[in-house]
Amino acid sequence: MTKTVVELSKLTRSFTQGGVTIDVLKGVDLTIMPGEIVALLGPSGSGKSTMLQAVGLLEGGFGGEITICGRSAEKSDGDARTALRREHLGFVYQFHHLLPDFDARENVVLPQLVAGVPRKDAETRADELLSALGLAQRLDHRPSQLSGGEQQRVAVARALANKPELVLADEPTGNLDEATSDRVLDEFLRLVRGQGSSALIATHNERLAAKMDRIVRLHDGLLEQG
Template sequence: MSGPVLELIGIDRTYRTEAGELPVLRGTELRLNAGELVGLVGPSGSGKSTLLHTAGLLERPEGGKVMLDGIDCLSLDDKGRTAVRRNKIGFVYQFHHLLPEFNAADNIAMPLMIAGVKKKAAREKAQALLEVMGLADRGHHQPGQMSGGEQQRVAIARALANDPRLVIADEPTGNLDPVTTERVFATLIKMVRNEGAAVLVATHNFALTQHMDRVLTLQDGQLVDYKPE
């Protein structure tokens, strides 16, 4: 598919607080292409989460456009935006948010079945993803029976189950040790490169930025290239 996967065009987002209006995004622009891995860094409170939520259609801006594969997502109704999130976007968070009562394979298969994939096919896809993640023998284990790194790899597999065009990761290795962080992030990179997804990763871990195609930061509500001091 030609053209950018994600375009944020002139995004404005302002929060209204007791102290008055707090502009967070001011005409923010972003373009992500297939297979591109872009990092987002900056201090807490700079607007990273707001940007991710806007790109992921979890938060609606006051102005601008969110284009995903050429679709003007903000012109869609709630049902349409939900369908785009389900079919085109994968989310990875700092905490895995796996369902504790389900095993690893069923956690991965869940979004597939919600999207209408038959149970047998969904489980086969889940097992294939577990094998790619190096977790082929962990499919029947519940999250509480796995290490933090294993749980996060399951969460990544779940995010990629529906072959998303866009992957949004918010501190995906924030609660892991350095060795596990490298392993988990390397797995994420391999998966998205193979699938040709566009990836936007917010992180405080500057060691991870060396693996990214571009690194951006928010400055006065606009995205600019990050330049280490």
């Protein structure tokens, strides 16, 4: 039987502001299979980022169950959750969050070194990814020397560097113009599919979502399939 990459069961998240409780997630159920690319659609403020933070094990305060590659996050302590993130997950954010004092290659090498990959192998992997993304001539450029689209390509390479089973992307092209957005997303999807990873990609753009395998919609704290 094929193991799922992600299983969410009755996922909830509430926030209290000014004495008022706001229920952002009200019992979300979702299963993602190996190699599946899922678009998470919803308008700004619908809770897409909150849901990705839950799946990414980036903060606590969530109710329900989260299972990553067969391992229960609820039954894992802090160190085990960190290991889950490091071993199975990759992240692409709307803002690239590159390290400004390191060049493109180094930004992709560093997460591999953290995972225990030898530097030479990490540099080879970084060069392969960045070249596949059209950045072969920009390997030694720092983020300040790159355009917005180039910076986001580096962020994509960084997310894929350790060949995660699941890539989480939060509006990964939200700050790019339409033409650049299309190019970056197409390159991203091609690489994700090429290495057999799954992805959950949050967006409010129906046209971009249509490029993915399946669409789920976050509405009033619940997921609607299709």
